[in-house]
Amino acid sequence: MSSIRYFFRHSLVSLAILSSAVLAQVATAETITGKSGDVQAQISYEKPQEYQYKNVRLKITRSGQTILDQKLPQDSEYDRPIGDLLEAPDNKLPVLDLDGNKEPEVIADFFTGGAHCCTYSLIYRYNSKSNQYQKIRHEWGNGGYRLRDLDKDGLPEFDSRDDRFAYAFSSYAASGYPLQIWQYRQGKMVDVTRRYPKLISSHATELWQTYTEARRQGDDGKGFLSAYLADKYMLGQSQDGWQRVQQAYKKSDRSQFFADLRKFLRETGYIK
Structure with missing residues (x-):
């Protein structure tokens, strides 16, 4: 009987520890979102410690269909998404038509960490023929930009x-x-x-x-x-x-x- 009590006590403790770990992971998971018409973009990432970021992912959907869902490369663990460089409310991810083809681009802005450097943008453009998004990276250095x-x-x-x-x-x-x-x-x-x-x-x-x-x-x-x-x-x-x-x-x-x-x-x- 004592061994059964020990088993249940040990199981409850393990469950409590596991639940705390899950809750901590959920608490550190964050997202940045943006939308234009039927195009929606979301950057998700985990923040295990302050100033550390991992599992940064970008997901883009069109009319509910996922077109792109991939983990983004990071220069280091301090390389992190910063939302809209325009400092818009709700940390919005810019989704807007940049070149006049009636198709919104997605601008994912990042900061590499450090006192002055550096910011860069990943800009995604939709290719209707291949049904894929193509990306370029533009470096801003110590500064950023305003649209x-x-x-x-x-x-x-x-x-x-x-x-x-x-x-x-x-x-x-x-x-x-x-x-x-x-x-x-x-x-x-x-x-x-x-x-x-x-x-x-x-x-x-x-x-x-x-x-x-x-x-x-x-x-x-x-x-x-x-x-x-x-x-x-x-x-x-x-x-x-x-x-x-x-x-x-x-x-x-x-x-x-x-x-x-x-x-x-x-x-x-x-x-x-």
Whole structure:
């Protein structure tokens, strides 16, 4: 009789432990969802510890039929989905038509972890012939993007910045970034920044103001001057840009800085 009591007592304890483990697992399972018409997307993942993520999966259904359901690759256990970079309510997963073909794309945004870096997007496009989703990955670096219909054509642009300028001439905090605008077209990201001269001009003005404030606070301003000059090149105003930069920067390393800046702008495509 005592052995029977022991069996039941042991079984109840084991069941309680198992139930607690199941409840803990359920508590850490999270989802991010988004929907457009009959297309619904869901990212699910487990969070065994804070800042650790595993079993990240993306599921896309059309009219209730599952078209894609797969585990997503992670750069590390800290690589995690972050929902909508627009910080929309309910942590929504963006599902919307990006290229005007009346078919919504799915944008899955991720953060790799770390103090400054990095964010990237996985963008999924439906292929009606194969009944499959095709994916591209776009790196945003330290920054992210905002979806904005800049040309009022009913399709959003990715309003971002050129993260290649991070640390190029100064610390992260003292780095400036040229404007960068992207469009998603037929499965590819296209840099269309130069189509928006008014926005570039406004951005250049802001950079110059930031440079002026940085100088007042004791920074040499090289990080902001470099981004300002890149904006001026996109406006076709390189001569005026160089004149202002050369007048502004008078430190002893100016010749080396100007040479390095010219080389960098050529390598990044601002000098054609």
